[in-house]
Amino acid sequence: MSRVILLNLLRFITLVFIQVFLLKNISLYDLSTPYLYILFILILPFETPNLLLFPLAFILGLTIDAFYDTPGLHAMACVLLAFVRILFISITVQKEGFDNEPEPTLSLMGFRWFFTYTLILTLFHHFFLFILEVFRFSEIQYTLARALLSSIFTVFLILISGLLFYKSKERK
């Protein structure tokens, strides 16, 4: 149990660092900006109680906001992300038949499930984030294009990180 907490704390710090000091400076043609930090919420253990999941998402969002100078924006998107995560998992996953403390990672759940999961959750988060950031109807076309291209970039990075930490023994 304490191992899980330590691991997730480490993940939190690493992802925030990568997001703020590396990915914040990356932007393809002013269109595509990745937000890899949502990976933290995506791969929290299945067993995480809702009462813990929402505060974690909220704190992660606020931390990113502190560095991006957008108080509340990322927090809102992250809380929405946590909610969609709960819905998606309750629909697609049966919780029996796992080892203790399973996490929805690529190596455990297989490529097909993990890809759908990542894609849907990222799309929700990014569209909400970008539309809220611009908050203007006249640029809607451009905003949607940015959200879509950024989602593709983020999903790409998440899949790569999933492959990087792939454990072949985990799958049964």
Added chain:
Amino acid sequence: MRNLLIFITKYNAFFLFIIFEISALVIYIKYNSFQKATFINSTNQVTGNLYARVNQLKGYMSLREVNDSLARENASLRGQLKTSFYIDSVAKHKVIDTVYKQQYEYIDAFVINNSINHRNNYITINKGSRAGIAKGMGVICPQGVVGKIVFVGEHFSIIQSLLHKETIISAALAGTKDLGSFTWSDNMDPHAGLLYDVSNSASPKLGELVVTSDLSLFPAGVPIGKISNLHSKTAKGSFLNMDVTIAVDFSKLQYVYVVDNKFAAEQLGLEAQQKKDE
């Protein structure tokens, strides 16, 4: 009552979602006003110091470019020294100069946080109220206009960058002094801007310099950019519109100067008085 509790625990995810979403929304609405008077931003000690550390490291990587630009600036400043002019009259008396009074003072600062790929971009610098910076001051760099100060902490300040949808600067064509307004272009290109509301009688040329006008909070004549297209496709205002290439490369911004206008308080005071009288 018991049924209500069962209902709430059954759908706890939804209720938690509502609670946290609303608290985030409150923060968003409350602190994202123009002035951003909040501690959850990069003037905060923790994030500010972290940014300062990382930027110290980053600074090493572009030492060469900075050296070059400093050397160039030195050279051009040296050119303006009295000693570099040929004096062909003999001075007879020592005159105490009362004609020129210092109007603008410059406070140099180092950029510790910067973004160019959002719809509204802000820049954080490492000087604050202790160095004499106040809200509303203009910010320039050797290449041109950078933005204006919107929030001041004790050690750090935040600049509303030129790349911000609310930034509008009073500009003029360098040659003919025709007035206009400058704003960032809608397509989020960090090198493109729009000069609009230029009078129809003006005759701008391609490549002509666009500078700050006498009416702006900057010293007159600070470059903003060059005209790249005489007839912009963007329809804004009812007069001439021109596309402008912005002079400053915001992605490489490192050193900036905050402009302290010594007469600003007097001018604002007078103008406020005039409004009251009307």
